[in-house]
Amino acid sequence: xxxxxxxxxxxxxxxxxxxxxxxxxxxxxxxxxxxxxxxxxxxxxxxxxxxxxxxxxxxxxxxxxxxxxxxxxxxxxxxxxxxxxxxxxxxxxxxxxxxxxxxxxxxxxxxxxxxxxxxxxxxxxxxxxxxxxxxxxxxxxxxxxxxxxxxxxxxxxxxxxxxxxxxxxxxxxxxxxxxxxxxxxxxxxxxxxxxxxxxxxxxxxxxxxxxxxxxxxxxxxxxxxxxxxxxxxxxxxxxxxxxxxx
Ligand SMILES: Nc1ncnc2c1ncn2[C@@H]1O[C@H](COP(=O)(O)OP(=O)(O)OP(=O)(O)O)[C@@H](O)[C@H]1O
Ligand SMILES: [Mg+2]
Numbered sequence: 749x750x751x752x753x754x755x756x757x758x759x760x761x762x763x764x765x766x767x768x769x770x771x772x773x774x775x776x777x778x779x780x781x782x783x784x785x786x787x788x789x790x791x792x793x794x795x796x797x798x799x800x801x802x803x804x805x806x807x808x809x810x811x812x813x814x815x816x817x818x819x820x821x822x823x824x825x826x827x828x829x830x831x832x833x834x835x836x837x838x839x840x841x842x843x844x845x846x847x848x849x850x851x852x853x854x855x856x857x858x859x860x861x862x863x864x865x866x867x868x869x870x871x872x873x874x875x876x877x878x879x880x881x882x883x884x885x886x887x888x889x890x891x892x893x894x895x896x897x898x899x900x901x902x903x904x905x906x907x908x909x910x911x912x913x914x915x916x917x918x919x920x921x922x923x924x925x926x927x928x929x930x931x932x933x934x935x936x937x938x939x940x941x942x943x944x945x946x947x948x949x950x951x952x953x954x955x956x957x958x959x960x961x962x963x964x965x966x967x968x969x970x971x972x973x974x975x976x977x978x979x980x981x982x983x984x985x986x987x988x989x990x991x992x993x994x
Pocket of ligand 2: 795838916
């Protein structure tokens, strides 16, 4: 295995929605190329806020967000797509009234460099992997089942071939079978040398899949390290990390 290469590095990032309330405080976090960093934390800890901050939907109040060594704090989301950053958000990123194919191709429009022969090959690849999307390519994305909509999110991301992919709660509301597929897909992304920030409520799964794990509690990173340090009695550890005393 090659030595990990830092793709994304957050340094002392503070962010929030209101001027006098910080949802994230002094966050340090790192994602390496071809590796998965797992982020776990209770509801409301600030996980999705962190994703929105990295993806340019929320400008940090302080700190730096280094992507390939360049500070991208406050850079607009569409510019970040050009730089190879892709987000599969907790809520849908699909346009429900556009067709499956239109949703897939939307991020490539106006980006001729990405819309070449290779993209067409990958579109076929995506349809081979998700035959339901090919069958329903002309149907409105909003008419798909929840599982198929999630497939469409991943297919759209794969088509963009990002360097960094942020995946927020991908298995929420899905059947165990579709969840399983989603995690196989994430591993495929990492094998293709993408760096992944993975957030999921299934702590055991996140620890098993990740190379590094970060624990976010009330907007602060309270534990961070190699996934191997996080194995063992997860139940008790999680209570400790999150400051829960039962
Ligand atoms: N658009 C917003 N405006 C104001 N406050 C917000 C907004 N979105 C989230 N918050 C607040 O920020 C805090 C962190 O929310 P966030 O959604 O980041 O948590 P989370 O860790 O992703 O939770 P969950 O596990 O439920 O997805 C919460 O107190 C939430 O109420
Ligand atoms: Mg969230």
